[in-house]
Amino acid sequence: MSDAPDAILAIDFGTSNSAAAIWQDGALRRIPIAGGEDTLPTAVFFPTRGAAMQIGQQAVQSLIDGEDGRFMRALKSILGTSLFHESRLVGGKRRTLSEIVTAFLAAVKARAEAETGRRFTHALSGRPVHFHSADPARDRKAEEDLRACYLAAGFAGVDFMFEPEAAAVASHSLGRPEELGLIVDIGGGTSDFSVYRAPGGRVEILASHGLRLGGTDFDHAISLSHAMPLLGHGTELRRTFGEGLLPVPNGVYQDLSSWPKIPFLYTRDTQKLVADLVKHAVEPKKMTRLATVIGDELGHELAFAVEKGKIAANSARPEARIAMGYIERGLAADVTPASMDAALGAYRRALHQAMSETLDMADTAPEAIGRIVLVGGSSLMSLVADEAKALCTKAEVSRSEAFTAVVDGLAIASGRP
Template sequence: MFAGFDYGSSNCAIGVWQQNQVNLVPLEGKSHYIPSTLYALHPSLIVSQVHQNISSDVLKQDYQKSRQALLNSLPLVKSNLDLRDDECKIHLGREAIEEYIACPEEGHFVKSPKSFFGAVGLKQQQLDFFEDIACAMIMTLKQRAETYLDAELNHTVIGRPVNFQAIGGEKSNQQALTILSNAAVRAGFKNVDFLYEPLAAGIDFESRLETDKTVLVVDIGGGTTDCSLVKMGPSYRNNNDRQKDFLAHTGKRIGGNDLDINLAYHGLMPLFGSNTTLKSGIPMPNQPFWNACKINDVILQSEFYSSKNQRALSDFVLEVSEPLKFKRLLNLQRNKQGHQLVRTAELAKISLSSENEYLADLGFVENGLNHYIAQEQLASAIDSCITQVIHLVIDAIKQGGCQPDVIYLTGGSAQSPLIKAALKNALGDIPMLNGDHFGSVTAGLTKWAKQLFS
């Protein structure tokens, strides 16, 4: 059996072809979507779970050799953490978020792991870590889908952004694809293929077109924005080779997570002292505050939560003009609450798409701490991100050499009225259609898998 697998930056979903249509499989209770988050008390627990569930003897032996040190450390880790066998588990989705919020200072919490796969300068140990995370997630979700379907999933098409990173180019893309390929094969898929996410969304849209059109697909996901200019319609949809129909692709690592991070920095960090000064009158350096918010940068997060940085921030308190505010940043660092801060900004962003004002609850930082954020503040905070999205759209049209007949919007952040207004301002009155913001990519991946594997 084949499946479309949307291993997204914000959510994961699996689609299968049943009764001549795409059906999404429940992955978390009754929900077809599960947040792309993982929590484990120690990396060896992730490695152990992957090792136990690799079905191929050859792949298991190969994996054991490459991860022997972590597998050997498991008894000591269990002893040090006082873990029973039934507690040696990893957590995915909302369960992972709940575990992290309950004990933010312990364990490893990873949100949007795909955002890191193409990162430049990763050491082999870090590459192995992200490969293990991807495998543990894909393996677990594949098993849940197979249990629900009572059938084995052997083949899959996985969605990929046009570019995993703004820098690194094709080398970063190949690094990320290698991580995903290795993870999917270890998880039990015999055949793995990839498809650009905006093309997947476009393929789903194409099945409803009654006439041929040039379609600009704009997919604004959690970690990336991808644009594809594609010839679509009845004359094209049954072609197995669509390369000549794909006129242009552009993509960049800018997405919903970046909107949240920017709003967290501009809208919430003033409560932590970002807009204050040193006692000398010099403006406060912005780097500590950006590092706190940059949850999609593994290097900056490692630096921010290091013991060295904690000592530096503790010393720095003596130099600032408003130490009470700055101590909030120190507490945030000590308690590893950056993800909670950015999640608060995300909730504000969602609310401000329809409301004029949002009361952000920061009680997890300090009892009774809250702050109003207005729509105007959101617009100002994410203006630079929206500008980058518009540049990608315009570049795709220039590369394609023709104007689109219609703009097809998909991805969670494509719902933003600010983004739609910016697109209209840049492109004029080209019709804009909304897709299934979360399901269109999965549906397209599944339809492409049908063409490849059925």
């Protein structure tokens, strides 16, 4: 196995999907980490009986097949928080999320080395412009957490590059060299933007900006507005003593709609809380459905159903719905483009404002942008292109490689002299 000093592995460790690539012999080479695919879900599964951790599509399949174990996704969202270092019982052993992310990165490294026959001593990793857009201290801590995971995974060193800047490196050939471009990179957990131009084929970044908003937030809002009301969200409770009614508390629904928090709901405390809600519910049938989800650990099945319904509604399919038959026979929540847009209206405004702020940072007028390049799986949501085009009215819209533009750019950047 080669151990060349320039053995740098480019890794896009994403909230929803991850990818790896290298610059080899003057060309980009994506590395199929699992199943021959260029990307893999950023997901892990720990079988109950202590078998080895599974990653990617294998982890997702174990969940779908109903195997006993703990499934986790969107771990990147927890970077920079105290939860990242809390020890919990997972797969028959007490582990921290830091240790789980380290194990995921170590698996990516080992599989990349097996695939290429090279030993990778260093990593060039993508990172959002802001892990936490409203908290600079937590944002710094998030990069420190991720750096520590890379080092613990066996890399001697790791450098970071803003994800939209990496996407600009990969996508600059989509426009004319002299034209100003705007990268709009909407991933699973963050939205990132870069204004760039590429004179002489070298990408020049004029400004980068971002906010903590992505596809998992879209799922969260759609779940709360469409699915959770069928589980009792927004209903009322009878008082134990006295007259009058109380609103059902939101906490369990907020966590059940959040990918990274779902695994931590399956506790005796949560079961006791939900049992009390059922006892006092004005609409006990709905609350009993919630008890089924918690008791049978169906949170991730529900989250996948919400994601599927979102994608169908975004394509304006008339049959778009959140299928919930595994909770109760025939149960489903219809999703239309109009109902989804109503749920995501605040996010439209946030995206528009962030793009406008990026242009201000670059001292660039919206009408000066000649090309908008959409990157990231969640950029496929129609509201993203709508808001970008509404701001930069003279720009052409191009779609880069939605799921690999970042890792492609990282690999190209790693090969620069």
